[in-house]
Amino acid sequence: MSVATRASWATALADRARTHWTPERTRELTGGKELEILPAEAPQLLRALGILDGDATMPPARVRKFLQINHVARAMRPAMAELRTRHDVVKLLDAGCGRSYLTLLLAWVARSRGHRLEVLGVDRNAEVIAECRRRAELAELDDVVTFRAAALETVDAGGTHGVFALHACDTATCDAIALGVAASAELIAVAPCCQAELARGWKELAESGATGAFGTVWRTPHVRRETAAHLTDAMRMLLLRARGYDTTAMEFIAAEHTKKNTLLRAMRGTGDPHARAEYEALVAATGGRGLALAQRI
């Protein structure tokens, strides 16, 4: 698309968005919550992301993603403000960026507020990365956003101030944490997805006939999966604290929008000198299975 064609496309889209997104429709979408961006304010970005259709409407299937990325960015506002006090240009890495929803939203929000931000999106899927580049160009963010097709385990994130990972699948959340710690990133923010590592370990214990206080949890697939997900997050928090990160967990969005609604937020600070021992005690108390992350950070 030529520059002139893109400019007239963006203007026409903005007109349609202004007409369609009346205050009533916008309120219905947001549920009255304050979001980082509204459709009438960022139609070009949202169209580039495929969240808005060409007529500026938002298909119901796209609402969840719109809300997810908005709420993550909103929850990270104070941390981002903190990074801005320390750096002229804040450098972020979006680990397992997928189709760049969060990557581009972060860049758009920063630009619209006059903040200087650079984001690198990393995903091992080369086709997805090609699509991300197309989207960044369409949103006119390709001067501040770059993408790399690579496995997180192979990336050197040196110089990165903040690492984000939204629903990076299976062990990719731990990969993102390891990447952030190795780079001494000041901020690590991850919304974990479906890591099965601990649940797999517990399943092995159940199959081996092991007994213990957690026996019923090991042997009951649904309970095992759910409990393992929460304890995996607790273990991640302890490992981050042990490495000097002040770490909290929060629900970043209501469960009706995604069941994977936990956000772990770690800021480099004092951490907790007892956290490693607490991690080891937790592992021992639940059957002796921990996270590979413990050997990596």
Ligand SMILES: C[S@@+](CC[C@H](N)C(=O)[O-])C[C@H]1O[C@@H](n2cnc3c(N)ncnc32)[C@H](O)[C@@H]1O
């Ligand atoms: C469920 S998608 C989420 C994408 C995006 N963060 C979002 O919220 O829309 C998970 C992404 O993580 C990527 N991924 C998983 N493991 C990875 C790894 N080890 N290295 C790089 N990318 C990985 C997948 O290719 C996929 O695109």
